[in-house]
Amino acid sequence: MKQFDIIALGELNVDLILNNIEGFPEVGKEKFAKQMTLTLGSSTAIFAANAAAIGAKVAFCGMIGNDSFGDLVESSLQAKGVDTRFLIRQDKHATGATICMSYDEDRANLTYQGAMDYMGLEDINPDVFKEAKHIHISSIFMQSGVKRDLKKILELCKANGVTTSLDSQWDPTEQWDLDLKEILPLVTVFMPNETELKFLTRKATLEEALEAIRPYVNAAVIKCGSKGSILMRKGQPDRKQEALLNKNVVDCIGAGDSFNSGFITRLAAGDALDRCQEYGNMTGAVNTTAAGGTTAFTSREDVERVGRERFGWR
Secondary structure (H helix, E strand, O other), rough: OOEEEEEEEOOEEEEEEEEEEEOOOOOOOEEEOEEEEEEEEEHHHHHHHHHHHOOOOOEOOEEEEHHHHHHHHHHHHHOOOOOOOOEEEEOOOOEEEEEEEEOOOEEEEEOOOOHHHHOOOOHOHHHHHHEEEEEEEEHHHHOOOHHHHHHHHHHHHHOOOOOOEEEEOOOOOOOOOOOHHHHHHOOOOOOOOOOOHHHOOOOHHHHHHHHHHOOOOEEEEEEEEHHHHEEEEEEOOOOOOOOOOOOOOOOOOOOOHHHHHHHHHHOOOOOHHHHHHHHHHHHHHHHOOOOOOOOOOHHHHHHHHHHHHHHHOO
């Protein structure tokens, strides 16, 4: 018996969010912000927190510093019901941080990667591969060590009977240097969004991008925002699932991560991939009903109730 349904392996940082800023930053000048929030950041943390909220037993494997930001990360994950025994705390590098400068409907972000950039396979407790039914890996371009060792990590998962999912997320360097031919055959479900997939494959259209990965994927689900999602399975026709659209969106922060949490929670529970896709579309939609990436996820019962009442999910 595996101890955890899901172990999330990915980036951890705090977000320092500044709102109501009086103008744009200028070199040599100082500006005021009227509001500030310090909170747990990272796409993988949103995924882990929401998967735990909807009933999965979740642990997190990531690297943070021995500092006050590391304390905030650890306590915030624990408050969300995520097991933190596999967190790696060290003195050499500080916990990562992102300064988010919010301007109306857009943001300018500046990230210090810190400790999360240095975690590699040699740092990961081997029990991670023994105690998980499923390992979700995210934001590899934010983590040089994980990206370097990604093939070995996936091979260890396979050797231990662990299913895997990979959401590469955005590449801040815009190099998009991931060897899809080598990596995708080792991944159970590949989970990019439409824009990321086009950059990863260097294709101009989604159709061309899908054909570029088709020979290598076991399964892939492509998140297409308001257009829903596309499920690709080896030897089967692609399955398009319409989005459950929210007419009164609060914000879309973490909607893709919330889709991932719903999809992978059901996958770890043994559901068929088409049902996982439907559930992911629902959890992504519910995310948009409250501010931030985790606010709407209080319990599985509440999430499914909102899915039924607001979006007609069944």
